[in-house]
Amino acid sequence: MRDPLLQSFPLRLVRVVVLASFAALLLPGGALAAVQTLTFRTGPIKVGAYGVVQAAERADSPQLDGYVVGMSADVVDADGNVVPAHHVMLHHVVFGKVMYPDFTCTSFRGYDGRASPFPVQRFYAEGEEHTQIALPDGYGYPNRGTDVWGLLYMLMNHHAFDQTVYLRYTVRYATGESLIPVKPYWFDVRNCSADPIFTVPGTGGAGSTYQQHADFTMPESGRFVAGGAHLHGGGLSVDISDATCGDSLYTSYPTWGGTEPIPIMHEPGPLAMTEFADGNGRPVRAGDVVRITATYDGSRPHMRVMGIALLFLAPGTASGCESFGSPRPPPTQATPVSVMLLKRPTGPLAHVRSTWVGDYRYGAERVALRRGTTFTWHFVGGVAHDVTLGSGPAGFASPSMIRGTYRHRFTRAGVYRLFCSLHPTRMTQIVIVR
Numbered sequence: 443m444r445d446p447l448l449q450s451f452p453l454r455l456v457r458v459v460v461l462a463s464f465a466a467l468l469l470p471g472g473a474l475a476a477v478q479t480l481t482f483r484t485g486p487i488k489v490g491a492y493g494v495v496q497a498a499e500r501a502d503s504p505q506l507d508g509y510v511v512g513m514s515a516d517v518v519d520a521d522g523n524v525v526p527a528h529h530v531m532l533h534h535v536v537f538g539k540v541m542y543p544d545f546t547c548t549s550f551r552g553y554d555g556r557a558s559p560f561p562v563q564r565f566y567a568e569g570e571e572h573t574q575i576a577l578p579d580g581y582g583y584p585n586r587g588t589d590v591w592g593l594l595y596m597l598m599n600h601h602a603f604d605q606t607v608y609l610r611y612t613v614r615y616a617t618g619e620s621l622i623p624v625k626p627y628w629f630d631v632r633n634c635s636a637d638p639i640f641t642v643p644g645t646g647g648a649g650s651t652y653q654q655h656a657d658f659t660m661p662e663s664g665r666f667v668a669g670g671a672h673l674h675g676g677g678l679s680v681d682i683s684d685a686t687c688g689d690s691l692y693t694s695y696p697t698w699g700g701t702e703p704i705p706i707m708h709e710p711g712p713l714a715m716t717e718f719a720d721g722n723g724r725p726v727r728a729g730d731v732v733r734i735t736a737t738y739d740g741s742r743p744h745m746r747v748m749g750i751a752l753l754f755l756a757p758g759t760a761s762g763c764e765s766f767g768s769p770r771p772p773p774t775q776a777t778p779v780s781v782m783l784l785k786r787p788t789g790p791l792a793h794v795r796s797t798w799v800g801d802y803r804y805g806a807e808r809v810a811l812r813r814g815t816t817f818t819w820h821f822v823g824g825v826a827h828d829v830t831l832g833s834g835p836a837g838f839a840s841p842s843m844i845r846g847t848y849r850h851r852f853t854r855a856g857v858y859r860l861f862c863s864l865h866p867t868r869m870t871q872i873v874i875v876r
Contacts, residue, residue, distance in 0.1 A: 477511065478615045480504055485608030486520070489530055489599040492707065492784060492867045496636075498552075501537060501591040504613060509582025509621045512614030513537075513575040515568045517597065517607050527570060530607050533596040534569040534672070536636075537611075538562040540590040545627050545755075546658050547634040555843065562592065565626040567752060570711035571696070573670035578721035581667055581756060582621035594636060600707060624667060624754040629682060629734040631656045631749040639746040642676060643837045645854070646740030651678065654749055655735040657685060663760040665723025666691060669753035671716075675709030675776065676744035678737040680751050686730040687763030692718055694751065694768060698776040705782045707866055709744060712776075716768050725760035742778060743837025745830050746863060781832035783859050784867045791874075798822050799829070802868045804860075809873045816851040817873065827862045827869060834858035835875075 482502040489495050504510075517525045517532045542563035544550065550558040565583060566575055577583070599605050631654040632638035642652045671680035671694035682692045696712030726732060736749020787807035795815060797805040801823035811817060819829050821843050829840040829848060835856035840848035842864060852858070852875045862869035 476617050478504075478617065480613045480615050481610065482613070483518070483608050483610045484593070486606045487595075487597060487608065488604060488606050489597050490604050491599060491602045492705075493599050493604075494533075494596065494864045494866075496594070496596045496864070498592060498594040501593040501611075503589060503591040504585060504587060504615050506587040506617060507585070508587075508615050508617035509584055509623070510565070510575065510613055511577045511582045511616050511621070513566045513611065514572070515609060515611040518610045519607060522610070525605075525607050528600055530605050531570065531598045531600065532568065532609075533598055534567060535593055535595040535609060535611075536564055537566040537591060537593050538564045539585075540592055542589075545625055545661075546629060549634060551635045555841070563626065564628045564752070567672065567750070569672050571672065571713065571715040573672065573715060573717065573752075575668070575670075576717070576719050577624065577668050577754060578719045580622055580721065581624050581754070582616050583626065583754065584621075584623045585615075598707065622756050624756050625664075627666075627732075627753050627755050629656070629658060629732065629751045629753065631734055631736050637842055638748055638750070639839065639841070640748075641831075641837050641839045642738045642740065642742075642744035642747060644739075644741060644743030645836050648741050650740035652738045652740035653735055655733055658732050658734075660726050660728055660730050660732055662755075662757050663726065663728045664755045664757040665725050665760060666753045667721060667723045667756050668719040669717065669751055670694065671752075672748055672750040673715065673736065673738075674711050674744065674747035675779075676739045676742065676747065677712065677749075678739060679735075680715070680749055681733075681735045681737070681767075682751050682753065683733050683735070684726055684730050684763060685733040686727075687765075689763050689765035690767040691724040691726070691732075692751070692753065692766060692768055693770075695770050696774075696776075697771065698774040705784055706779050707784070708746075708781060708863070709779055710776070716771060718768060723756060724766050725762065725764060726755070727760050743831055743834070745781070745837055745839045781859075781861070783832055783861055783870045785861075785870045787870045787872045796820060799827050799862075799869075801825050802827075802865055804869060804871045807871050809871065811852055811873060811875050813852060813855050813875050815875075816849050819848045821846050821848070827864060829860055829871070830863045832859040832861050834860075839863075
């Protein structure tokens with residue numbers, strides 16, 4: 443598999459609509475200003491039955507100098523109709539500007555763990571929550587017509603037949619005027635990775651929570667003027683705080699609704715996350731420690747989850763400490779689910795402490811262990827796989843890898859139903875811990 447944003451981005455994108463709308467006004471001095479809505483499309487992307495596709499491509503981008511002031515993305519069919527998430531789900535798409543430094547990551551790692559040989563500046567992302575860039579009036583993310591964009595995506599097919607889709611993204615683009623430039627700051631509890639996942643064990647008991655956080659020291663002063671966040675199933679909030687001041691700058695909460703189609707292949711994510719756009723901004727000073735905290739329900743296992751926020755900084759002077767946060771919307775209830783195994787594990791019950799993970803199978807699919815045993819999976823194939831809990835007493839998940847070793851110590855008795863999240867119809871395993 444190609445590393446996301448690490449190759450030379452073979453150009454397979456088709457620019458389908460340029461200048462879908464044009465609003466012009468004459469500025470003082472006779473300069474012509476315009477906000478254009480530019481629509482681009484990449485594809486076709488074939489997603490196999492109950493399959494998952496991860497890939498990276500070069501992305502078409504505006505061909506003249508200007509500013510990005512808004513952005514959104516959708517999965518569509520060949521006719522341009524939006525494909526519902528219960529057919530093909532956009533797990534995530536991330537856009538980056540090649541050869542520009544990222545402000546919170548000096549070395550980005552691809553799906554296979556290898557570091558990028560060149561910088562990539564992440565400036566937009568979207569998942570199930572359909573986050574959109576919507577900068578306040580007067581602000582813009584500067585872009586040259588010669589700049590090169592790339593994107594990486596992960597799509598999941600919820601049906602038992604192949605589907606072909608496209609990624610369509612819309613850019614609101616300002617030209618002919620000077621806006622206040624902003625910089626994208628990507629905060630992530632598992633930063634610098636194409637697959638920045640962690641696991642919630644789910645052993646905390648009723649009403650418990652589980653948190654992960656990461657700190658970043660700001661290299662410059664300014665004001666955050668817009669932001670959005672990303673959580674997975676079981677998420678409660680993402681908070682960005684100035685740890686030096688002890689104040690919250692922005693808190694994002696999920697909105698839940700709907701259920702995962704049968705069969706359930708993953709825990710559904712939120713339908714929306716609270717965003718903010720504030721022309722006055724939330725101040726931060728050079729040297730301040732900005733902390734991202736992802737909070738999840740701790741009473742149930744939640745697999746391969748994330749905690750991410752993308753904020754846009756307008757550099758400048760800032761003094762003092764101010765507390766903001768975000769008003770919590772009326773709570774909605776997420777439906778608890780357990781991921782189903784799409785293939786029945788077969789073979790004799792093996793009393794072993796390790797197995798291999800080859801191309802599209804686990805060496806031992808049925809395993810019996812004593813409680814307290816550490817089990818080892820040896821990855822030996824030519825395709826990336828992983829080990830992920832579907833249901834069981836405690837959650838765990840390996841990274842997706844082609845080569846390497848993953849170990850887990852089973853400290854709780856019970857039946858652990860496991861699968862590869864990339865190949866759920868072909869790779870399943872049961873571990874019985876006595």
